[in-house]
Amino acid sequence: MSAKRLRITSPHGIDESGFVRISGIDQWISFRGDDRRNPVIVEIHGGPGASNLIYTHRTRAWERHFTIVRWDMRGAGKTFGRGGPDGQGEMSLRQLYRDALEVIDHVRGALGVEKVLLVANSFGSVIGLRLARQRPELFSAYVGTDQNINAGGRDHTAYDALVDRLTAAGKRKALAAITAMGPDESAWTTEQWTQYNKHTVASDPLTRKTLQTVVVGSLLFSPLHKLREARTYLQAMDFSEQVALESVTIDEWAEGTTFAIPFFVFQGEFDVITPPETARSFFDAVTAPVKDFALIRDASHFASFRHPDQFLDLLLTRVRPVLSTKVDESASIN
Template structure:
């Protein structure tokens, strides 16, 4: 009798898995068709190139090579945006979108393995980013690029835009990350309060044990806090399910094994976080020689719009604009890609043309 029950249960699980994978295959096929770029002036390239002594993965996509070039720096660290190709498909009708899996992330991580990622520091990521922009400019014949920094990637992009205006035509930060040398602990306090209100006693105890001084946190503690903060932010948690996880599962560019690698990227990249605890963006300078844009979710509790706005107000730039996406938390530009595209078309690209 027991054998019969176990056999039946296994058959049910196998049938459910087969159905799930079949549905995934159908949706991925449709997404693959939507991603096709067939026009004579288009570009659709995915390849590895040597950046910082490591083979790193790039995607270059757009309907017309003559369009402005946007180089996107993903967040995390370790959270590849390559999975979001379908979400941002309409952007590629107006710009050439370059995506890069940083060292410790996605296809770059899978190519060489965690042990071969080399120097895992924030400074190394910044130097890699400069090399990527230089490579893209040469490959596409672009004078300067729009540098799009997303969440943690905005901290990297901010430093490239500040130090290398000769490479960057405009800066766009979304889910903007701002470092303040540890002076402001409001994000820590708010996350702890949300955990306590939700009855997450174990998680709240872990956050209290960390303490508010991030300079004393380990890489593992940074990762835990990020997870706790995101999970207790309702808008961000909803975006993670409906945008990030859904895109990952149905991405035609990623195999099942690469889905596993996606999650390994967070662990491999966490080593860069302790370096950032004492960073101070204001001390580093608020003067930028390029047009400066921030697009932030009005309800983002991970990188709050108040903190981003306070920094933005001190920025001196030829042109600057701050846009709130109402009803959005973290991942605002990808939860509302049409709204972001409108900002890109009507605000950023005209400023890019005027800055040349």
């Protein structure tokens, strides 16, 4: 049923995917939409190493209004499956940023568009903010969701809230492990970063339920993946954890709060991984031609995929009105 629902049969539609040579390795890129004349969204997925391709059946309605470009970064999804751990090349934020620029140039040429709408999720929003700051000429707007805001180690909102939840629940063993780590993420090992995230998810019923139903459910029943690819997906996330701690020393305020393009943040109202309070604090400091902030109701992390209808409504009512759509209809991805 899901595979049938994903079929795109409209005369101006596009449903193309495959490997493209990006920065020296084969990387998976998917183009989907009911009308290629619609605005183009390029997603920067989270994780690290957590491809958004598994959510395609949940976001089918988005494709009626936008052409959705999903890219499996090096170390993620089908890209990881293609080359394996030894074929991913350099794993660093700098390299992922360079890859993203090359992907965006490929998309612009393939679809005949001057600019794309940049939508960044979670860990991917670290790269997304840098792209939006440094290369605004490529983008019609920036949308961050599950927006990750690092403050050079100054902000402990998520950590303190986790300690409070564990204390209230009487989880002494988990509390001891978290307090032993301390709030300074830059001092953590990769294993401690993983442990922290597991305790965060386990401590919050809404996040835990979302992970089980939205994330794991999407992975296991994705019509675009074979069952064996579920294992590869998880292996990719484990492999990509090596770049996670590189991001925690970033100070987004120091990197810059001035953006030359419209700037939007749509955050889960109960997000315990990337708290809306922190995202709002950064948003309030931002200067942009247009900016807007909204909470996605009844959502923690993975908010846009838990409630794709709410997210689409925000895209259509708040973002799309500021976009210009110039498309070269003679362009072809082939």
